[in-house]
Amino acid sequence: MKTSILSLALTLVFGGAVLANPIDGEKKAVKVEESTVTWKAYKVGGSHVGTIALKSGSLEFEGETLVGGEFVVDMSTINTTDLTGDYKNKLDGHLNSDDFFSTASNPTSSLVFTGVKQTGKNAYSVTGDLTIKGITKPISFDLSVYGTKATATLKVDRTNFDVKYGSGIIGTAKDKLIYDEFDLVVDLQM
Template identity: 40%
Template sequence: MKKLATLLVLAIAITTASFASNGNGDKTTYNVDTKASKVYWTGKKVTGEHTGYLNLAGGEVFVEGKEVTGANLNMDVTSIEVTDLQGEWKDKLVGHLKSDDFFSAEKHPVANFKITSYNNDKVVGDLTIKGITNEVSFPAEVKVDGDVLTATGTATIDRTKWDIKYGSGKFFSDLGDNMIKDEFEIKFELKATASEGTTSSK
């Protein structure tokens, strides 16, 4: 009887271990679809706001089991666009945003966001703009459906932490209606697909 009980416990242990290692520890890399992904921005000033987007230059999202363990996203600063203006006014603003007053696109053509953790629908990571890195955190939603991963999230950041001081009331006085608010929004909309040969069990 004792021998039978021992065998039963052993069988249960083996079965449990088998289920635990089946899929729960899989590691998958999802490559960002640069055509289906965008980073939208909104900048506000005293008299209104401007909106636009920039393209992703590539990146990966790392998933273990069903949990996001990290990500590395590259943003093409040279692709910055304005969506609330047309013609000459749009061209002027795009040129200004690419200048050293704002994002220094020629000197720093790529911005980067590295996710260090994703828990309870909250993303924490390091955002690098103009070669300057600061930690940011914001709510986000990530969905994994087979080989496809989608993610959305909006961060509100203080641009002056990345040396974007143009029109800031913190650094310039008597701006009046020309003052630009320090905080602006960045909204990520990502789509990524699983890489072949990147899935493995622990």
């Protein structure tokens, strides 16, 4: 009887200590000013390239192993880098409009990791919830981490987020047909 009471007491004490002090991973904030997010969108007649700024972000580690992450992008910073002058201003304005990302009513987009699987020494397969225009959809991509740097390339189907301008238009000029998928190339500094 004394052994049972002692076991129960030890379980409550140590079990309570574990619940009171859970083992959390280390969150490493991303240096948003030093990190880059580059987008590339494709159309039948070519492509356009630009950048968009991170508002905040972090990667979570347990020891040296990546276990999580979350990011917020400032959608008002959409910037076309392959054009200049009026053409650049026109495209930037169009991307911010309701035809594309509706940045006035949707000022941020986000990505929250929901699963991380290590596939190599510095390589991970990541699943997450991507939110654009208030619509959240699952996404999968590969991510590499080397010391204080991390890189990933994501392929995003814009039609999943109600961005359908120029999608599958039949009978228009080839310059107007925009492919549904665009790429995001992310270089993070922590």
